[in-house]
Amino acid sequence: MTQPGFGPDLAEVFGPAHEATSDSAGLSLVQLLTPEGERVEHPDFSFGDDLSDAELAETVRGFFRDMTLTRRIDVEATALQRHGELGIWAQLLGQEAAQVGAGRALKPQDYVFPTYREHGVAWCKGVDPLKLLGLFRGVDQGGWDPRENNFGLYTIVIGAQTLHATGYAMGMQRDGVVGTGDPDRDAAVIAHFGDGASSQGDVNESFIFAASYNAPVVFFCQNNQWAISEPIERQSRIPLYQRALGFGFPGVRVDGNDVLASYAVTKAALQRAREGQGPTLVEAYTYRMGAHTTTDDPTRYRLSDDVERWKLKDPIARVEAYLKRNGMADQEFFDAVSAEAEDLGHHLREGCKALPDPQPLSVFDHVYAEMTDELVTQRDGFAAYLESFEGAH
């Protein structure tokens, strides 16, 4: 049905509201590797064209390793939570390709603003995964130094970090590291957020600021179909990547379970940003295979059928199939990655238990860069109070 003056029926333009359960996310989905592990071509995005066969194989093996180790971090942390070593854990199961694709597309000079679930991006940026556990264990609120790996602290207030990302990108513009043509100098920012977050005012304001200043920021939305118990349909009745069009910058939907496509699309978007062409919205279409966090019970609100269907699209299995089918990796490689995963698991298990609890008095330390006298007094009073128990205990 056409609606005079208001353009054609939206369904005609955008297609029927996609279903979280459907097998296809629509024609507009950029995919380079099928769930069966077969390479497919896309008119606009390519992977590996500039690489020799050996280089290509090495890169894909790298992706496989990154995803496998990322999943291991996730599995290990989930187990640590079950054993009471972590208070909570936000699982990324199923989102490894989106995160590793995005993470590997970043250059060292690019800066990441993550949510609380970007363990795979943190991995790619070189953050020791043990440091990710502190927040979830309750010993700190982010144990890594954001400046060391250009990887910001996890942000829990939904959407807030997208504005920080935009501001940081505006800072890059002022630093003259955008559009200089020097590939080692030009930089961009990536802002991670979820499908639910797309409804927050802050996220939409970040689109506005980024568009207004043409800031070098890639908005990377992992549409994992769920915001805790709420399906994507509650947040948007059209595919999310199209949101960007309303703000005057491009949006693209990529198969978030396809690491090659996630990498290729993010890389191109980051390149646009670095070159001074402004923001892009990348919607990585994926699925949250686990619970929202370890405290969530998804059986209350979704069908296990959906989860089963998405299992067939597993991001790691398809790369494994691709590597094997094309003889790009031998058993030795897979064994080595397994061994590495074991080591990583060990590192996390032992490391986690050894993470020291903070001292109660440390809470006063970094409230300010310049501590105030009244806080000193408060700390000293508390110290004296704590000492009064020393004898008693």
Added chain:
Amino acid sequence: MTQPGFGPDLAEVFGPAHEATSDSAGLSLVQLLTPEGERVEHPDFSFGDDLSDAELAETVRGFFRDMTLTRRIDVEATALQRHGELGIWAQLLGQEAAQVGAGRALKPQDYVFPTYREHGVAWCKGVDPLKLLGLFRGVDQGGWDPRENNFGLYTIVIGAQTLHATGYAMGMQRDGVVGTGDPDRDAAVIAHFGDGASSQGDVNESFIFAASYNAPVVFFCQNNQWAISEPIERQSRIPLYQRALGFGFPGVRVDGNDVLASYAVTKAALQRAREGQGPTLVEAYTYRMGAHTTTDDPTRYRLSDDVERWKLKDPIARVEAYLKRNGMADQEFFDAVSAEAEDLGHHLREGCKALPDPQPLSVFDHVYAEMTDELVTQRDGFAAYLESFEGAH
């Protein structure tokens, strides 16, 4: 230049960023009456097709009268501010057609959420213009009863009212007054806001909620090209009506200086809403001919050339030309409207000066529907304090 994968260069899709100074707002602008007062046709929107010649003339005369009287309210209030009778005034000069077009498209059961500048809509909704002055004089914060004319109080915090509008529309849905097919029953909400407001988180969240619940609300944005000193380009690099597409509902740009088009487009959008087809964004493309408010000095930030160019598009002059050229109104009519305007001016001048100052103690009256004991105590203490001066004065 095309950008592979990110779709064509946005400029190709959306056209060059429109200029506030350009003579045309682009092909997509719905116009039914030219600045010269000539009727033009539009493929999707029409005016008067269902009216006899006499009815049509009567309707257009009505618009002329509404706009003339609205302007008179504005001129009078501006003068009252100059004479110190008002603290401030937000002028609508130049926006009469957008407001009267929208206002006259409303049915009695429709509800309006205005900004602080919707004097013309208030007029159409039957609010005594004298009541508008109280806020600007500083005797109240909105002197009319929103329930009487279905016209909400002026909202000063930019954008806040768009969420109220959406919630009100959700209430209508729950009341079963949407999509029943009964034209006297079906109702909708109109939310007014400015081009600057489009950047607020609240406005974008209202788009999200309205789309998610398919709420019967028309978002009516008067793009008067300025948010105080900031030109529209700071808020959006593409035409504002296209914002709606990113949220999955239609947007349309109408010549906001053309009352016929403003009426026709708003009417159709309201009809969609009442029928249960959900939200629409109407961008009324117009120009703020005056200062932002009486305290603003636009010479600091814009060229008088622009203002001069827009004078040629005056919304009232073109209707006058149309009426005269087609013999739809005689001198008697114009004289009568002038006389009415004089009376209205008199009403406002005399009425404004007679508006009583509130009693200091009245500030305690409506903080709550159920006053608290502690506030009673505070009021009584203040009353006693004030009385202690009685003798002295």
Added chain:
Amino acid sequence: MSEKTTQKVTLAKALNMGLRKAMEDDAKVLLMGEDVGKLGGVFRITDGLQKDFGEDRVIDSPLAESGIVGTAVGMALRGYKPVVEIQFDGFVYPAYDQIVCQVAKMCFRSQGKTPLPIVIRIPFGGGIGAVEHHSESPEAQFAHTPGLKVVACSNPIDGYWMIQQAIAAPDPVVFLEPKRQYHADKAELDDTATPAPLFTSRVVKQGTDVTVLAYGPTVKTALKAAEAAGNEGRSLEVIDLRTLSPLDMGPVLESVRKTGRVVVSHEAHVNLGMGAELAARITEECFYSLEAPVLRVGGFDTPYPPARIEEEWLPDLDRVLDAVDRTLDF
């Protein structure tokens, strides 16, 4: 009408029952928030309500707090009584503008023509081992805002009645629920009883030596402190404030005139917390009855700490007793 039936319920269950009752009693009552529908809220306070009252009355909202509160304003203007759930205390801030500039001011702005009977439910306080933003105590900011009423329940019985009273109230009420207590203790609920009026405080333990003022999560701490102090021969009077704005100073002043000594305890930061206002008012009203200044035991003036040290950070039994000692030694 209904026969007297009592059952043992947790605070979570009592709130759920209270909400259900309010929805049964008044078809205009709507619930809205993130995950309040199918999931029944992350704390299950709205469990089963969408199933029974439908999606039109128990509304899962997009993930946007300003949107939730802002649309609730509109629904209230249309004659509904929205009860919105803010998922955690720390996520109320995106809605702060709507609460402070719109919810709080609509009645005043309209000279009483459009009062806004909205309830904003906020699970508040710490002690649940959560990550940042999940353990905040934002009450003072709302209590500072004229036009809002602010209450905090501390136990299942109050939870059941107070939520219904808040919903029935013609004014906007910020309704604080001590999340740590949701599943902690059960109490015998008699739903035929007559509850105390909403905006009243209550002496929950009588005593003679020191008055301890508490609300929400610290009521339990205060009661425990009273017990411990009692064992050492010190008699504490504990008042559950219940209402933070307006304050119900009657029982407080009466108690202070008797004891001459006051300790206020809350989880919120001490600086400009409720304790500051209580200290100022008590001192003004009972200047000559006070044997010692009002002492405040609360969260330190630091951000809420990582969970592993939250129990040290929070005002616990020992810190309350320490203040009791200090006021007695003054």
Added chain:
Amino acid sequence: MSEKTTQKVTLAKALNMGLRKAMEDDAKVLLMGEDVGKLGGVFRITDGLQKDFGEDRVIDSPLAESGIVGTAVGMALRGYKPVVEIQFDGFVYPAYDQIVCQVAKMCFRSQGKTPLPIVIRIPFGGGIGAVEHHSESPEAQFAHTPGLKVVACSNPIDGYWMIQQAIAAPDPVVFLEPKRQYHADKAELDDTATPAPLFTSRVVKQGTDVTVLAYGPTVKTALKAAEAAGNEGRSLEVIDLRTLSPLDMGPVLESVRKTGRVVVSHEAHVNLGMGAELAARITEECFYSLEAPVLRVGGFDTPYPPARIEEEWLPDLDRVLDAVDRTLDF
């Protein structure tokens, strides 16, 4: 370096000069806000700065306060020192979440690795005959938030120095400017003088009978009250608090120990306003010196009224004197 030059300047001019100086001294200082560029801000505090420092350093922002503060956070993380202007006090609330959850907590969250040297300038207070939301006094809410520092200037000299000190400070500072004073009085500015440290209070008039605490717009009222009281033989000591978080209690306590009587005056609502905290701390520290409870004179616990009665609503000379009488008669 520069020669001693003095000139008579208004607060608006002094702030403008202070901002200019800060931008000259440090290329990382950026200004951002609505209309701060070509227009120079609605109060002209940034007049001429975009012209001289360019659009990259004086940034007109889209109309979105959360966006302004949120992007400022990002710029600060990149090493800049953003100074953002909130156009009016009542419009700070859309940015409240970013201020309270991000600006205030970034240093703590990162264990000191990423402190945020952001200044949030807010023209505050009433008395300018404005419509709703243009006359608010939101300071208590920020002072209640650990991680923020909050200061208020009251005169041109302080305006000039304090804005520079706030910008130089490594922590986020909410910088309150009494808008009613912008163009009210001129003062002789010597830009070679050595200013007092930022987070200090100052006795602006010595006296012996009653201590009057004020900040921002009420300092002038307090000084006038002191003059009027002086004519009646009562000696008021007036302290300009200048810093609201941290509080500089030293001069306050010293004064109270001398006078034994205190009146606190601010435009913010009395309930949970700065006066509450001051009363609580003073009583705690000077219990035996106080001859009367600390009295508070402030905005009533109602929304800010329509302009025609704002002068009655605001704490003026007479209401301060009334409180002085009451404390002396206590």
